Amino acid sequence: MAKSIPTILAVFLIINLMNVCTAKDKVCTKGWECKSSTYCCNQTISDFFQTYQFENLFPKRNSPIAFAAGFWDYRSFITASAKYQALGFGTTGGKKMQMLEVAAFLGHVGGKTSCGYGVATGGVEAWGLCYKKEMSPSQKYCNPDYLYPCAPGADYCGRGAIPVFWNFNYGVVGDALKYDLLNHPEWLEQNATMAFETALWRWMTPVKKKQPSAHDAFVGNWKPTKNDTMEKRVPGFGATMNVLYGDLTCGRGDNDDMNTLVSHYLHYLDLMGVGREEAGPHEFLVCAEQKPFNPTVTSPSSSAAT
Numbered sequence: 001m002a003k004s005i006p007t008i009l010a011v012f013l014i015i016n017l018m019n020v021c022t023a024k025d026k027v028c029t030k031g032w033e034c035k036s037s038t039y040c041c042n043q044t045i046s047d048f049f050q051t052y053q054f055e056n057l058f059p060k061r062n063s064p065i066a067f068a069a070g071f072w073d074y075r076s077f078i079t080a081s082a083k084y085q086a087l088g089f090g091t092t093g094g095k096k097m098q099m100l101e102v103a104a105f106l107g108h109v110g111g112k113t114s115c116g117y118g119v120a121t122g123g124v125e126a127w128g129l130c131y132k133k134e135m136s137p138s139q140k141y142c143n144p145d146y147l148y149p150c151a152p153g154a155d156y157c158g159r160g161a162i163p164v165f166w167n168f169n170y171g172v173v174g175d176a177l178k179y180d181l182l183n184h185p186e187w188l189e190q191n192a193t194m195a196f197e198t199a200l201w202r203w204m205t206p207v208k209k210k211q212p213s214a215h216d217a218f219v220g221n222w223k224p225t226k227n228d229t230m231e232k233r234v235p236g237f238g239a240t241m242n243v244l245y246g247d248l249t250c251g252r253g254d255n256d257d258m259n260t261l262v263s264h265y266l267h268y269l270d271l272m273g274v275g276r277e278e279a280g281p282h283e284f285l286v287c288a289e290q291k292p293f294n295p296t297v298t299s300p301s302s303s304a305a306t
């Protein structure tokens, strides 16, 4: 009996040494979230953001009066995020930055899909993911476009987790993700994974070359130029609104659209246990004084061109 102890120790040591030696090229798998990839060995989103937290953030989404009841779920968010986690979404920086980024992204999602205005119970911030589609579009959002002509009868109204509008934008994101969204814009109201995927693509992709993506502007990958500084664009949540919505939201002083997004972000930080004080100074949080990266010229559909 006494003799077997050193053997056990030796085996233990050898196994540990083997782990150290192979750690560099280690490939991990986390079930459906993460398949055979090196980044899966690191902390991923589901390690710090789990189903119950998703439920806490979006508690009213399946209420009978929510317009998208039964549509949105945790699994579709995590599934959609898998390929972007490999590119840094929710996996950049330490655990705090990872959580801040997930809260920021979901802050946009919640703010853009909330139906809580005037509904009262729980406050506006409890009603994120209430919509999956614009309810009474006043137009078809079809602009003449050489690359992305409107499909006959198609309607390019707002759909998704960070809603996509206009034939041009459906065309661009459809190309990027290899979904024929130009001919099937309705897929974004039928498939929650696709709806999150298009939002994550937008978050991770610069609108124009040499500009930051919302992700880059948020996690600190972006170094502002002199022009950026002159035009008061600074890294942070404010800059993510600038990237995503330009002068629809930013450079207009204090406004409801901006404040709704900020309040969702801060609320989610509280619910995730990070705490809103971790969001940093107000000037980085808002974009009231920021000039837009891409000022709207005439048609919002072509503002993302080139």
Ligand SMILES: *[C@@H]1O[C@H](CO)[C@@H](O)[C@H](O)[C@H]1NC(C)=O
Pocket (backbone or CB within 6 Å): 038, 039, 040, 042, 091, 093
């Ligand atoms: C894993 O985390 C470390 C430390 O944060 C980081 O340097 C490394 O790039 C990460 N690996 C992958 C594959 O993401």
Ligand SMILES: *[C@@H]1O[C@H](CO)[C@@H](O)[C@H](O)[C@H]1NC(C)=O
Pocket (backbone or CB within 6 Å): 191, 192, 193, 194
């Ligand atoms: C939704 O889209 C995802 C991503 O393309 C796909 O894997 C899945 O099968 C789709 N789900 C349905 C029900 O069509």
Ligand SMILES: *[C@@H]1O[C@H](CO)[C@@H](O)[C@H](O)[C@H]1NC(C)=O
Pocket (backbone or CB within 6 Å): 227
């Ligand atoms: C800086 O801003 C000015 C005025 O908006 C513009 O004309 C110029 O091209 C910008 N420079 C760079 C390097 O972006």
